[in-house]
Amino acid sequence: xxxxxxxxxxxxxxxxxxxxxxxxxxxxxxxxxxxxxxxxxxxxxxxxxxxxxxxxxxxxxxxxxxxxxxxxxxxxxxxxxxxxxxxxxxxxxxxxxxxxxxxxx
Numbered sequence: 303x304x305x306x307x308x309x310x311x312x313x314x315x316x317x318x319x320x321x322x323x324x325x326x327x328x329x330x331x332x333x334x335x336x337x338x339x340x341x342x343x344x345x346x347x348x349x350x351x352x353x354x355x356x357x358x359x360x361x362x363x364x365x366x367x368x369x370x371x372x373x374x375x376x377x378x379x380x381x382x383x384x385x386x387x388x389x390x391x392x393x394x395x396x397x398x399x400x401x402x403x404x405x406x407x
Contacts, residue, residue, distance in 0.1 A: 337401045
């Protein structure tokens, strides 16, 4: 017998209340999908750029492989990732205002 789990979280429940909360999520390998001004982005706290390489953090605009490659930014710390530009804004300035659609940790 299988079970179905329904996620009843709202974007408000998922929202980052502080920058510290966002940083902690990334440091623990979190995966986040969020939207800012109609554009969706994804960031991951623990990814290997290539086999054998150290894990890093990455953020990119969601879309095709071409869009991802063109917009991706690899980082070693959450502070570096917070400098990423989401449209005309710096992520650090808007992370507590973005609509979070999915997040782990």
